Amino acid sequence: MSISADERRTRIVEAVQSLGSVRIADLAERLGIPAVTVRRDVAALADAGLVRRTHGSVSTTTRPAPVPGAGPALGLLVPSVGSYFDEVIAGARTAASRASAHLVLGISSYDAGADRVQVEQLLKSGVHGLLLAPNWTPDDRRGGRGWVEDLPVPAVLVERRAVPGSPAEELDSVASDHRHGVFLALRHLRGLGHGAVALVARRDTWTAHEIRRGYAESCELLDLPAEPVIDVVTPAVDADAVADSLAEACARGVRAVLVHNDQDAIQLLPLLRSRGLQVPEQLAVVSYDDVFAALGAPPLTAVAPPKRAVGAEAVALLLRRLGSEDPMPVHHVLLLPELTVRESCGAVRA
Template sequence: MAGVSTATVSAALNGSSPVSLALQERVRAAVDTVGYRPDGIARSLRRGETRMLGLLLADITNPFTTAVVHAMEAAAHARGYSLMLCNSDEDTGRERTNLDLLRTHRADGVMLMPVGFGRDYGQAVRRALDRPAVLVDRTIPGLPLDAVTVDGATGTRLAVAHMIAHGHHRIAVLAGPAGVSASDERLAGYRQALADAGLAADPELVRDGGFRQGPAYAATLDLLRAARPPTALFACNNLMAIGMMRAVADMGLDCPGDLSVACFDDFDWAEAFRPRLTTVAQPTDAIGTQAVELLLDRLGGDPPTTARRLILQPRLVVRDSCAAPRR
């Protein structure tokens, strides 16, 4: 329709070689007339790349996760890449299915928030990954992949030390699944804060909230109904904090008068709670941006020879939810 060769059409649309303004206008007029759109699949087969990065999340409902994804999408877009997003929902079976899906759709590389742990799990992930990958938020012991994480132990230690400074000695913690690196690091920070203050760790004050609202709600009710309830509560992620605060409200307790609370992960709703929640804020923009940059380094012409781990620092955001205990 344009009356030119396919090479000229390609040059006019892609700018791959000089084309006169008159020819460009003829090609674009033909494009508009026939409604032509490039075939992305055909392009990817020819070039050997899709310009698409796979992103496999642990839990898409977590506000921390969506904030990281926002930064990832912006960083990928700036480098000419798109994201294909999958959600494992904290399930290793779904994670394996989604890894297969990303391979089928020829993602150039994968950013993975892993949901499992242990030697067998790491080996299974290694077998499922046949392209460059970066771990995000969590690591897998023994798996030599680039990773971007946050110093969870330090963040939790700062928050629990803040509660101790208010005079709290019975501080309970809602932890994530044992074995998951982010959960283990935060629990270690809780115990370190107690040890630093000369306080004994009471196993009865440690509960598994599974990084979810429902289990955290049930665990909080159990803690608050105990013969010796805690005077302060720390949730190791924001979803558990929501479940925790629901339970505190249902028990009719005044916060921070009857109970001080804080959580890992800052999020917009923290300002909406009454009282406003004291939190440990993660650098979500830096996490997302650095993960994309590490992956694109792997996709470049001269990728690094060893695995790299970036450990970013959190910060304590002090608001209104911690005060001296009444009892």
């Protein structure tokens, strides 16, 4: 069974952290992944500063030892490495470096219960504060969140928003306003004359849930009919079914779609062409994330959450919290995405 790029890269980082240093060929054999794929993933991870690549080997990145008078150590928990969170990590690393702070990375997974284990490891490493992107969804109001009440150090939620009434509501947070991002996409397509916009979306992440909610809200605000959401459960398996659903939507007059995320949108392009749907002539496509969107054929118009800015602002907020002698009010910060217009929507901005 194939695995996603995010899952591959998470496994690679975990293996490298466990082994310290390993030849790429040995790593590929250990993980059961083709060596050419491992080399490509290692190159991307090295560019993001998550591993060190030298002469056919890969090793953990060196972290400066704490020195008296230097900034604090900050633990960063992410659900995976690769694509979206690479940019969040990069923004956090830059901000921490400028403040002479030390960033310690913890990689969880999208499995329930993994977050707490990783946070305990970060705390054992001696971090002074935590930046947390846990495996939560907006609709989960019950389990898996109580442990945030017992944290012995200040914490900031990253790309997560507190559910009202939950323990997390007492934590600082910095996140992209994904609902606003969806509004930008639908407003742009509405302005191009589209009377209906379809949504292709996943269900497995916080962002996916926020996009679904943003779609319903934006359709109402813009007086657009809310089309049945086309679900993506397993991207590689569902791609043909998604393309068929879009072809059916086009047959009934829908000529625009928002796809979460870039990877799924790029995979859809050739499948749409095989069904006689040219982009953007027969179908205007906007993707969400803007990690790989510019590499599409045609280049994809995309909503770009401020990923690096989220990481940087989360570090800045945590450092303010650590350095404040007076009580600070809880901060819930939302940063607005932007829309990057390219060829796939049929209106390249001058």
